[in-house]
Amino acid sequence: MAEVYGSERPRRRRGRTLRVVILTLLVFLIVGVVVLDRFSNSYAENVLADKVATEVANQKAESSRPVVTIAGVPFLTQVLAGKYEEIRIELPDFKAQTGSGETVRMDLLDIRARDVKAPLSALRGQGDVVAGTVTGTGTIDYRLLADATGQKDLKLTEKDGKLVGSGVLAISQTQQVPVSAAADVKVVDGKVQVRFSDVNTPGLPDNPLVRTQVNAFFAQMAFELDVPKLPLNLVVQELQPLPEGLRVTFGASDVNLAAAGV
Template sequence: MGEVYGEQVRPRRRWGRRLLITFIVLLLLVLGAAFVADRVGRSYAERMISDKVAEQVTNQKATSEKPAVTIEGFPFITQVARGRYDEIKIELANFSGPAGNNRTIKMKLLDVRAKDVVAPLETIRSGTGDIVAGTVTGVGLVDYAQLVTLVGQPGVKLAAKDGKLTGSAPVQVLGQTVNVTGTAQITVKSGNVVQVRFSNVSAEGLPDNPIVKGLINSYVNKLAFDLRVPALPLKLTVQNVEATDEGLRVTAGAADVSLNSSGL
């Protein structure tokens, strides 16, 4: 009678290893698909906002390069699911616009940050409805070369000193040329108007008498100017202006702003 051998059974360990590998592969595929969907959805929303901001810039008779929009935070999908976004960055390079009296004000970069943004899922999916930012802040720089042109007086130099705007210019007084220096007071007015007035004026080498002071003050009054900041997108209005080494830094703000509206 011949020997009977039992049927060989493949070890369970190999099957478990194969199942684990299969699970990992499927997981990677799912994660890859989620990442692609995340990027596609984010890009779509960024393009939509960029197009609307570009329309606003055009409607305000201003110009800039195509707005570069970045939705901060990852993953995008989870933000879509809850309909809230922490921050959206909007950069408008080479922004310029009319500033009255046939003048144009230019900013190398208008850096806009929208925070506490609410956008329902249906709005992202269909492109209809409003994407509303709780607060929007924009920062741009007006260089001193443009400001000197606004002053319109020969020899004027503008600079920042200890966080304040200072001005200097050569002045003819009593037959001699002296350098007059002063510190400016910057005041933000309605209508995006920045008022610049000089005070605390000094001039070395001149006698301290009413006639000389009157001549200097008369000249200083000519240094005063108003900077009319161009109409900004997203309903931004000027809130603060400060002197920096490169120029005047203009900070504007707004609240409850629609990011995907082409209106003013």
């Protein structure tokens, strides 16, 4: 019996050692795959960021270095499938010139490309990279919009989800009164158009002369702001007054990111 037990113990030790070695190798393999996946993801994001920066410059716009994030884990399975969940492109400190000379500024132009299809050949610069939908959001400061009117006394603010314009109306050389009106904001032929209505003139006498002055004041305040040419063929889709500024939503569909510079 001593001989039998003596022969089994080394086998058991060898079996445990083999399992430990295999498990260790598996751990190293998994860690290696994860590291490779994250490295490949980071490399692809940096390449895209460089291309987006070039596209921004080609549009005569400016921004800090783009921040690109390719969503979805693992990354390499998306590469092999040629499909990506979402690519997020952030353009900090975005600036672009309009056709009429104004500079549109946004602290951040946040772009999302979804349902992106890209064959392996596209990674070598061949083939199309097509996003089913591309959306972007940014906020324009109210001071910029007010400056577009050329009226230095106009102030734009948000109240109860609506844009409100206010200013000071000179009734005479000695009398100036505050006036305000709701602003109708919409997109017309690719331009941000602002018109005023529902004029509020507290304390003013209700007579034809005063009404004429008030109407002329706000008619002069009406303005249009050209929308600059944006990366990825984005166009304005929605405008939303917020306390911090006018939120602009851009969009496009079936965008060839490779053709657009990305």
